[in-house]
Amino acid sequence: MAPEKSPVLQVACLNCRKRHSKCSWTKPSEPSRIHEADASCDRCIALAETCIPGENTRFKHHSNELSPSDHQQWVKYPSRVRFIDETGDLEAIYNPDDNTSPALGFAFDSPTGVSHSSAPTPQPVEPTRQLHAVTHRGRRGTLPHNTLFTDARSLSSVPLGSRLGLYSDAGSLEGACFPLQSMQEARLMKYYLEYMCTWFDLCDASRHFALEVPRRAMSSPTLLNAIFALSSRHLSIMHEQFDEYASTRYHQNCLHKLSSISNDSSALNNDDLLAATILLRTLEELDVPLLGTDHEGHLLGIQVFMNAQDSTAVATEMRKAAYWIGLRQEVTMAFASQRSIKISLSHNFIDQSFSAGSDDVWANRIIVHCANVIEFSFGDGDQTASEYQALRDYDDGWLSSRPSSFLPIAYAPADTISGNVFPQIVYMNHAVVIGVAHGILARSLLLCYDPTLPKLGPARMIAQQRREEEVQDEIRQLCGIALSNRGTIPAMFTASLGIASCGDRFSRDDERMALLDLLIKTETDHFWPTADAQDTLKRAWGWV
Incomplete structure (x- = not known):
């Protein structure tokens, strides 16, 4: 008779189980050591992770002779649910959603009010307990993508004469930092290439920050350190x-x-340093809670770089790419802080016409328009009816002139009965998603800052109520777009911004839960700070 296998060895540790990887041990003859505090499987040792033993739990199936009554009323439930157990034992056995990676491809996900990162919708009596648990459990998670190398070998230079190197004179490779010699820095670069760069090239078909920035970082220590700092x-x-x-x-x-x-004019024209400042501005944003205090340290750096450009000079493609990313960052933070735009909108490469152009061009046009709306709403100038109408006219012109690629490739209306609070609106590419989202953000702001509304009489209340409904509809669409196009990660940031600014206008509990769930999902999936916005909305709704 074959010897009985140890039941412990048949169960993978929690880390290997989450990765669906084989869990192997260097000393299989000592199964009793597996549960010792200093024992780890081979993979956890290689990845420098704490090895958490799994539990060998089995479920026995048995028949149930009870059958439902013919008059049984079944409770409707959404197509996707997640069960939350707050005990450490059960969570250690199996927690499938903690390993969810951010979607990098085109996602066709159903935007539901109850989704992967939240508990089933609770009753309005106590709406905060489960949400609080989900938010803080999600602050730590597994890494999106395989950012860690699978073995513990030391890194080295390419062997002399190897075809992996370049057939060039040593002088031409001077200053090139690749291959990286530090395991940690190799991990950081890999993480940037696989995940962080997807935050930037949304309206750039040439993908400068995914392709050009890493290449430039080979010979720019400042840019390389900026990549490492952000990752x-x-x-x-x-x-x-x-x-x-x-x-x-x-x-x-x-x-x-x-x-x-x-005070160095040559440095101010250095595109590598401008790109580094853009990356550091993103790092700065990660430390600023939504609707919190923005110290604007690297925003000032972006201003210095862009204002140093001669208005008649031709900007490089790298500089243009950095500017458009910097402008989107500025729109986000200016909207959140309710302040004016601090980056120039008068560069000669900015095109506000309605002539034919690529999706990137059309998206950038509406982003500039969004910046103009923010300036109108939060700037020091008077909010005149004529200026307001000019902004509305531009929005109408953009909507009527944009190309057919801005049509949704799929649409489904909201269905609150099945738990789908937001519409499903799927678009063709990143630029379209970002353009439409910023158009909605600008439109919502114009609805909130309409100087033409009646100030007195019954007409004021009627007009105000109509505006409230229009704002709510815009935010529903914004959330639906973000959830339907998961590959465009910053769309979740834009939707969170809209929720933080206008979420207090919603009164239905199912919509409030769905809005809060999107904020939670943004933080748990991408670690964009929304906790303060969540708390502010809960107070506004009387939930705390």
């Missing part, structure tokens, strides 16, 4: 075992260079 900051937020001080060290390395360029 390590995001990883430290989401993964408790990652060095939380690494980002600060790389950031300081960047500041040593950037702090000395304000």
Whole structure:
């Protein structure tokens, strides 16, 4: 008779189970050591992770002779639910959604009011307990994509004479930093290439920040350190075992260079340093809660770089790409802080016409329009009826002139009975998603800051009620777009911004739960800070 296998060895540890990887041990003859505190499987040792033993739980199936009554009334429930158990034992056995990676491809997900990152909709009596649990459990998670290398071998240079190297003179490769010698820095670069860069090239078919920025970083220590700083900051937020001080060290390395360029005209025209400032501005945004205080340190750096450009000079494609990303960042933070736009909107490459152009061009046009609306709403100038009408006219012109590629490729209306609070609106590409989302954001703001509304009499209440309904409809569409196009990650940030600004206008509990769920999903999936916005809305709704 064959010897009985140890039941412990047949159960993978929690980390290997989440990765669907084989869990192997260097000493299978010592199964009793597996549950010791210092024992780890081979994969956890290679990845420097804490090995958590799995539980060998089996379920026995048995028949149930009870059958439902012919008059049984069944409760409707959404197509997607997630069961939350707050005990550590059950969560350690199996927690499928903690390993959900951000979608990088085109996603056709159903935008429901109850989704993967939240508990089933509770009764209005106590709407905060489960949401609080979901939010804070999601602050730590597994890494999106395989950012960690699968073995613990030391990194080295390419062997001399190997075909993996370049057939070039040594002088032509001077300053090139690849291959990286540090395992941590290799992980950070890989994380940027696979995930962080997807936040940037949304309206750039040439994908400068995914393709050009890493290439430039080979010979630009400041740009390389900016990549490391951003990646390590995001990883430290989401993964408790990652060095939380690494980002600060790389950031300081960047500041040593950037702090000395304000009077150096050649440095101000350096596209590598501008790109580094854009990355550091993103890092800065990760530390600013939505509707919180923005210190604007690297925003000032972007202003210095862009204002140094001669108005008659031809901007490089890299500089244009950096500008459009910087403008989107500025729109987000200016809207959240309810302040005026601090980046120039008068560069000669900015096109506000309605002539034929690519999807990128059309998206950038409406983003500039959104910046103009923010300036109208939060700037120091008077909110005149004529200026307001000019902004409305531009929006109408953009809507009527945009190309057919801005049509949804799929649409489904909201269905509250089945739990789908938001419509499903799927678009063709990132630029279209971002363009439409910013158009909605601008439209919502114009509805809120309409100087033509009656100030007195019954007409005021009627007009105000109509405006409230229009704003709510715009926010529903914005949320539906973000949830239907998961591959366009920053659309979730834009939707969160709209919710944080206008979510207090909603009164139905199912819609409130769905709005709060999107904020939670944005933070748990992408670690974009929305906790303050969640708390503000709960107070506005009387939930706390």
